[in-house]
Amino acid sequence: MSDAAIELAGVNKWFDTFHVLKDINLTVKNGERVVICGPSGSGKSTVVRCINQLEKHQQGTIRVDGVELTDDPKSAASIRSEVGMVFQQFNLFPHLTVLENLTLGPIKARGLSRKDAEEKARKYLDRVHIPDQADKRPVQLSGGQQQRVAIARSLCMEPRVLLFDEPTSALDPEMISEVLDVMVELAQEGMTMVVVTHEMGFARKVADKMIFMDAGEIVEEGHPEHFFTNPQSERCRKFLSQIL
Numbered sequence: 001m002s003d004a005a006i007e008l009a010g011v012n013k014w015f016d017t018f019h020v021l022k023d024i025n026l027t028v029k030n031g032e033r034v035v036i037c038g039p040s041g042s043g044k045s046t047v048v049r050c051i052n053q054l055e056k057h058q059q060g061t062i063r064v065d066g067v068e069l070t071d072d073p074k075s076a077a078s079i080r081s082e083v084g085m086v087f088q089q090f091n092l093f094p095h096l097t098v099l100e101n102l103t104l105g106p107i108k109a110r111g112l113s114r115k116d117a118e119e120k121a122r123k124y125l126d127r128v129h130i131p132d133q134a135d136k137r138p139v140q141l142s143g144g145q146q147q148r149v150a151i152a153r154s155l156c157m158e159p160r161v162l163l164f165d166e167p168t169s170a171l172d173p174e175m176i177s178e179v180l181d182v183m184v185e186l187a188q189e190g191m192t193m194v195v196v197t198h199e200m201g202f203a204r205k206v207a208d209k210m211i212f213m214d215a216g217e218i219v220e221e222g223h224p225e226h227f228f229t230n231p232q233s234e235r236c237r238k239f240l241s242q243i244l
């Protein structure tokens, strides 16, 4: 088993002629938590979407669990089964109940029986502290509850790595902490996580490594202790002074 859960080496990506990712090098070790921050439009979402193969990079290599991502559809399928993703906009199926949202993947993609899938779903609903919401539809839940359903849904696929793209940005302020608390618990349980967020309290608590991106580049990278107290670049300093 490779020590690196995720490895990006010399990754470049263009949208048409726009150079969106410039020579990205990033290693996420097993059990490590990496937090990515940076101004809007800096390429944070594109990085995580490339790791999950929702986007294709044009140069460099991305390895997940030692396996290089290629154009082979099988590679996309196997990577997606190892890498869970939680989006800003929850992306739950509105016509399905919470329980059905959670059992769909394990039944269709993993071949679990309905009974086993439901057992697993209830376990993870319990884990995100909403065991009593199983039979509701997403629209009947608060935003914070919906996002916790989305996290539980990812966990039901037993991913090796969880990617979060601004998971609390769409939430009312009073619901942010209930989602971050669940994420802190996952981190404490040893989950490998890549989290795009501007919640710096969360980052200080769980990050093993901070990444600051600007204009498609990783400008700065470091342990939270140094990152927050002694940022090296002017761009990072400016960004932190705006959000802290």
Ligand code: ADP
Pocket (backbone or CB within 6 Å): 015, 018, 020, 038, 039, 040, 041, 042, 043, 044, 045, 046, 047
């Ligand atoms: P961030 O998540 O840091 O806000 P993104 O990765 O979403 O940044 O976007 C980086 C840049 O790429 C932005 O300038 C954005 O407008 C552009 N971009 C993102 N997705 C696309 C796309 N599908 N086609 C063209 N440009 C895109």
Ligand code: MG
Pocket (backbone or CB within 6 Å): 044, 045, 046, 165, 166
């Ligand atoms: Mg984004």
